[in-house]
Amino acid sequence: MAYAVGATLVQALFLAVHELTHNLFFHSPRLNRRFALFANLPIGLPFCVAFREYHLAHHRKQGVDGVDTDLP
Numbered sequence: 001m002a003y004a005v006g007a008t009l010v011q012a013l014f015l016a017v018h019e020l021t022h023n024l025f026f027h028s029p030r031l032n033r034r035f036a037l038f039a040n041l042p043i044g045l046p047f048c049v050a051f052r053e054y055h056l057a058h059h060r061k062q063g064v065d066g067v068d069t070d071l072p
Contacts, residue, residue, distance in 0.1 A: 010042075010043060013039050017040060018051075020039065036052070058070045
């Protein structure tokens with residue numbers, strides 16, 4: 001039970017950081033970045049800053065081999 005609840009909460013935090021990366025929570029990009037850092041705290045691994053850069057690069061060059069960070 002603890003694993004299922006914990007995994008669900010962590011997934012919700014990952015989703016929140018993803019949405020904050022796209023600046024969908026607040027009008028200010030700066031406020032979105034700060035809140036992403038705050039949402040990242042309970043996860044323990046500071047991933048939100050690097051995720052932002054790689055994820056936005058993925059959207060800019062989606063499907064381009066060697067550039068899209070989401071392709072194998």
